[in-house]
Amino acid sequence: MPRSVDSGGHAESRLRRIEAVTDSALAHLDLEQLLPELLKRVRELLDADTATVLLLDSGGEHLVAAAASGIEEEVRQGVRIPIGEGFAGHIAASRKPLVIQQVDPTTVVNPLLWEKGIRSLAGVPLLAGGEMLGVLHVGTLDSTPFTEDDVEVLQVAGDRLALATRTGLTRGERAAASALQRTLLPALLPAIPGLQLSARYAPGEASGVSGDWYDVFTLPSGWLCVAVGDVVGRGLAAATVMSRVRTATRSYALDSDSPTEVLTRLDRHMRHFEPQTMVTMAYAMWEPSLSRIHLSLAGHLAPVLARPGERAELIEVPVDPPIGIGTAPVQRRSVTVGIPQGATVLFYTDGLVERRDRSLDDGLALLCETVATGPTEPLCSRVMSRLVGTSPTDDDIAVLAMRRQEAEELREISFELDAIPEVLADVRATLRRWLPSAGATPEEAGDMLVVVGEACSNVIEHAYGPLGGTLSLRLEAREGEVLATVGDTGHWRSPRGTHRGKGTELMHQLSDDLRFEHGPGGTLVHIRKNVTGGDPA
Template sequence: MADVETRASEERLRRLEAVTDAALSHLDAADLLDELLDRVRDLLEADTVALLLLDPHAQQLVATAAKGLEDEVRQGYRTAVGKGFAGQVAATRRPLTLSEVGASDVINPLLLEKGVRSLLGVPMMAGGDLVGVLHVGSCTPRTFTDDDVRLLQLVADRAAAAGEIRAHRVEQTAALALQRSLLPATLPRPTGLDLAARFVPGHEFGVGGDWYDVFTLPTGWVGVVIGDVSGHGLQAAVVMGRIRSALRAYALISDDPAEALTLLDRKVRHFETASLATVLYAMIAPERDRVMVSLAGHFPPVLAAPGRPAALADVPVDPPAGITGSPRRSTTVPLPPGAVLAGFTDGLVERRGQVIDEGLDALVAAVRPAPTAELVCAAVVAAIDTETPVDDVALLVIRRS
């Protein structure tokens, strides 16, 4: 009897080690899920194993990975929460076993076609929220033990963490694609102006809501925008896109940057109440000799003119977009021939363990009049570390020819 208990204990330990193997931590999310499914099918001597992730908007479980039921994934199988075997596991958030599967117990015809006779399913949870369902099946009738349930739940917990990582990476990729699609593919070339820009996504916290924009208005003025929506990820990028489009529309009906940002305030207050956005909106005169600038909580641009020291433009900073307060102001800044105006987001000047003034001083020192805007951009990037930013970095340089 003691030998039987010892062997059972050793078997449980072997099973536990197989799904908590430290080597699995070195796999990326997709490979980890694949390896976990292989191991659990082997350990539980199952014929099928399937992982279904929750689509929270549709409240459906979507077949995401499988062994023995690969067609389920290829066909994009979905089942509503509460329906069928997996749906019941998701609805109750409790393990469920079926020693004898009947046609009324499952709604996925692939399980019956495969000849699955017994099923064990467990919920995948992350932070108290349902992520999906993991289930295994046997083509011969069997009764799953409590140890089997505990082992599968352990795998589900690990798979849930991997699924969260995978979902985060997918969202980050989508946010970066959206953000880059909203940045100008090529900068316009207005007469009398030379433009260059840099954009570096934040590597540590993911993509945020930084953007820049340049457009020529019907009056001949050139609109210049650089802004930053608080937060990171897809939601920040979506809000950024909406604010960018709204400001473009307001620019067409207003010839004053302060008025355009005042119109933007109403939009942000009503539709983007959970977001904080800072915006620099400038309009360059058709003669290119002056710039009207209005700041909604944003840093003033750096102005560098031949024969003068570079400095932050003397422009008052009004509250961020959507914040009520005193009327917004526009300030006219002279733009002599050869002068450079550099707008930027805080990711360029903020660093851990460094006060913001140090970053601003470094930027001002790096901006100098040069034959082209591209040379100015290159000089700033060379002087300031943009290879390991903690936030998105956007830099837009305008030079009067």
């Protein structure tokens, strides 16, 4: 269609042109389908040779080619235009349409346009609700200028595109944030002998996923680390920062022996690499015996502690500034809290207790009334029911309940692991936590660490071929003794080397009874050790 029209048909032609780019059928297309369809229609309406959509990047400093027709290499080559520079950059900066008839390095930043032979360009800003989203421009290989009518039609297309883009980006961002959140929250909480764990996560209905998270992980030393936090902000940006905070926390935990050191290093990391970010966080380290936790708060609400026979209460701990605040390091503080058997600790984010129609103090009081000792799964359900109920929430919520199990629950535990060298650290950590509760003294526990560790190492080295297999471990506490059974389902290979067998000798020396049971279904190693630390408690 030619860009000029006779005066008699001007109004009718203009109406048809606008209707063509506002067709209701376009409303059913997603953004990936809408962009090429709109560009195709715009090219036909304006008799243009090229049409391009450039969208503002996340940093807000550049336009990036998102879709093109007639000059597809703009997208393939990842064209980026600085805001304020060249033709498209000037439109984005001024937020006004622009028409030029001189396309060369003095007017256009993108060399593809003049190399293509473009002689005339018309462009309009993509604005939605006052927000700058990008630029739509068309070009021709002849020098016929674009008219005011052409620019008006182009702006109609731009407005339609801007609304669809904002909707599509918002929908896509929410989906991406939700997917990221799901991958980072533990799909399965770790099995920690001596602890029962349950958790809940609920996104805010008004704003969708943001930056709340919880994490539980063990260290090679046998310590157990817990992190519950909230990145200030919404959507994909907050979820992305949350993922980096979670990774950094785990990394610093490997080389730190106190919660204050972890938070101090994390704070330094965030102030340098994420200077516009603020994070609140509760970070705790459980001792291998699980009898005490070391807790530090960075602008976060205190966990609730419920001891057997006592009313639940907030743990008294000083609250230091959030992560990422200020420019100077903070002298962070921590407390050490005894956790008797049967006690429950509940960590949470502020979305659980903050409501527009309820003060924070009332929310915390209700939480303390709700938390009690007992199985953690019903506890989480009860907490969410009483504090959330059927009311919509503005903020997302993370809840993590941890209960130190009673002695009777720990008399016998069993689990299965992959028969690979990396699991030996997990086995040692489990033994360090379980043996004291089974009545073993530090010396007796040390002997069992050696004997069980040697048995597990033998399974990994001798029981399976290259395809590997599984290792089973059962621990049982009796009055005055502990029993361990290490099993496999493989067929043992002969020891390699001329000086083997020292490990079995040592196992006999450090245990009170050691038996090997070989069968067609695999091998069981039965280990018994007398303990003098008293009855399991």
